Amino acid sequence: MLIRGGRVVDPSQGMDAVLDVLLADGRVARVGEGIDAPEGAETVDASGLVVAPGLIDVHVHLREPGQEHKETIRSGARAAAAGGFTAVVAMPNTDPPIDSPAAVGFVRAAGLRADGARVYPSGCITMGQAGEQLTEFGELIGAGAVCVTDDGRPVSSAGMMRMALEYAQTFDLTVAVHAEELTLSRGGSMNEGIIATRLGLTGIPNASEDVMIARDLMLAELTGGRLHIQHVATRGGVELIRAAKERGVRVTAEGSPHHFTLTDEAVDSYRTNAKMNPPLRSEADRDAVRQGVRDGTLDVIATDHAPHHYDEKEQAFEDAPNGIVGLETALGLAYTELVETGLIDLATLVERMSCQPARALSLPGGTLREGSPADVTIFDPRVEWTVNPKSFLSMSRNTPFAGRVVRCRAVRTVVGGATVWSA
Numbered sequence: 554m555l556i557r558g559g560r561v562v563d564p565s566q567g568m569d570a571v572l573d574v575l576l577a578d579g580r581v582a583r584v585g586e587g588i589d590a591p592e593g594a595e596t597v598d599a600s601g602l603v604v605a606p607g608l609i610d611v612h613v614h615l616r617e618p619g620q621e622h623k624e625t626i627r628s629g630a631r632a633a634a635a636g637g638f639t640a641v642v643a644m645p646n647t648d649p650p651i652d653s654p655a656a657v658g659f660v661r662a663a664g665l666r667a668d669g670a671r672v673y674p675s676g677c678i679t680m681g682q683a684g685e686q687l688t689e690f691g692e693l694i695g696a697g698a699v700c701v702t703d704d705g706r707p708v709s710s711a712g713m714m715r716m717a718l719e720y721a722q723t724f725d726l727t728v729a730v731h732a733e734e735l736t737l738s739r740g741g742s743m744n745e746g747i748i749a750t751r752l753g754l755t756g757i758p759n760a761s762e763d764v765m766i767a768r769d770l771m772l773a774e775l776t777g778g779r780l781h782i783q784h785v786a787t788r789g790g791v792e793l794i795r796a797a798k799e800r801g802v803r804v805t806a807e808g809s810p811h812h813f814t815l816t817d818e819a820v821d822s823y824r825t826n827a828k829m830n831p832p833l834r835s836e837a838d839r840d841a842v843r844q845g846v847r848d849g850t851l852d853v854i855a856t857d858h859a860p861h862h863y864d865e866k867e868q869a870f871e872d873a874p875n876g877i878v879g880l881e882t883a884l885g886l887a888y889t890e891l892v893e894t895g896l897i898d899l900a901t902l903v904e905r906m907s908c909q910p911a912r913a914l915s916l917p918g919g920t921l922r923e924g925s926p927a928d929v930t931i932f933d934p935r936v937e938w939t940v941n942p943k944s945f946l947s948m949s950r951n952t953p954f955a956g957r958v959v960r961c962r963a964v965r966t967v968v969g970g971a972t973v974w975s976a
C-alpha cells in the first residue's frame with residue numbers, strides 16, 4: 554500500500570512534512586518524497602489528511618470472557634479501529650479474571666481473530682485480583698501479557714505492591730495501577746464536593762487517589778520498578794507524579810479524555826453516563842490533567858473504555874456501574890479539547906496517543922520508522938462531527954458525550970499493512 558501526499562506526523566523521528574508512506578509485507582518499507590507505487594500496490598490518496606503511526610490505547614475493557622453482552626474482544630477491536638486505534642491493551646478484570654497463562658492465551662487468540670485493532674492482553678497482579686497472592690508474571694508474559702494490573706481495584710497492601718514491583722523487574726515488566734485508597738473512598742459514587750452534597754451522594758475525596766499515588770511512587774522509588782499510573786484525575790496526583798519524575802522515578806501515567814474534558818457538573822441530575830472511577834472532579838483537577846498531558850507528566854492518553862449495558866446504567870446512581878465507552882470519541886475529544894484550544898500541537902497529540910503508549914509498555918508500533926509494523930492511522934483534523942452513540946461499533950452506548958460536536962476523525966486505520974477500518 555502506498556499512502557500518498559499526506560502530512561506525515563511522526564514524533565518518534567521528528568517528522569512533520571508532506572510525504573509518501575510505502576507499506577509492504579506488513580512493515581513500513583519507506584517514507585519519503587515522490588515514491589512510485591510498486592506494481593499491484595493499492596494507492597491511497599491522503600492529501601489534506603494527517604498520516605500518523607497508529608494510535609495505541611493501553612487501557613480498555615473488552616468484557617470477554619464473562620460479559621459478552623457488553624462487549625466482545627471482536628467488537629472492541631473493531632470499535633478501536635473505528636476510533637483510529639491500531640492496538641489496544643485489554644484489562645484483565647474479566648469474569649473470570651485473567652490471572653493464568655491459559656486465560657492470557659485465550660485473549661491473545663481471540664484478538665488475533667478479531668479483524669480490528671491488535672489486542673494485547675494484560676494479566677492480573679494478584680490471583681483473582683484479591684490482593685493476596687502474586688500471579689506468575691513470567692508465565693503470563695510467556696503467554697503474551699504485556700503488563701500486569703489489578704485495574705478496577707487497587708493493590709491495597711503496600712507490602713504486596715512492593716513485592717510486585719520487585720518481582721516484575723526480573724522481566725522488565727510494567728506494573729500498572731488503579732490508585733485508590735478504599736478506606737477513603739468508602740464506596741462513594743462521585744467526587745466529594747458541593748454537587749455530591751446537593752445530590753445526597755457519598756463523595757470520594759481527592760485524597761483517596763492522591764494517597765495511593767504517593768505510596769506507589771515511593772515504592773517504585775524504593776524498588777526501582779517500572780510503574781504506570783492509570784487514569785490520573787486529581788491535581789495532587791499530577792503534582793506528585795511530576796515531582797517523582799524530576800527525581801528520576803521510573804513512572805509513566807495516563808490522562809483520560811473524560812478527565813481532561815469534564816468536571817463533576819456532568820454528573821448533575823444523576824446522569825449515570827458520567828459515573829466513573831476515578832470520578833470526574835473539579836475544574837482545578839481537570840485543568841491539572843490538561844497541564845499534565847501538555848507537559849508530559851501524563852505521558853499517555855488512554856480511554857479506560859468501559860462498556861456497560863443500557864439497563865445497568867439505568868439503575869439508581871449508587872447502583873449503576875462505573876465507566877464510559879471511549880474508543881470512538883477519544884481522538885475527536887483530544888483534538889478538540891487539547892489541540893484546537895492551543896494547549897498542545899498535533900505532534901504532541903500523536904506522541905501522547907501513539908509513541909508514548911508504545912514506550913510505556915514496550916509495545917511494537919508508535920513509529921513509522923522503516924522496518925516497524927505497518928500500523929498507520931490516517932485522520933482528517935478538519936472534519937466536524939457530532940457524537941452519535943447509535944453509530945458506535947462498540948456493543949455499548951454509555952457515553953456522556955452524545956450530541957457533542959467535535960473536530961477530527963480517523964478516516965482509515967491500517968494494521969499490519971491491511972485496512973481494518975475506513976470511513
Ligand SMILES: [Zn+2]
Nearest residue numbers: 704705731783
Ligand atoms: Zn481503573
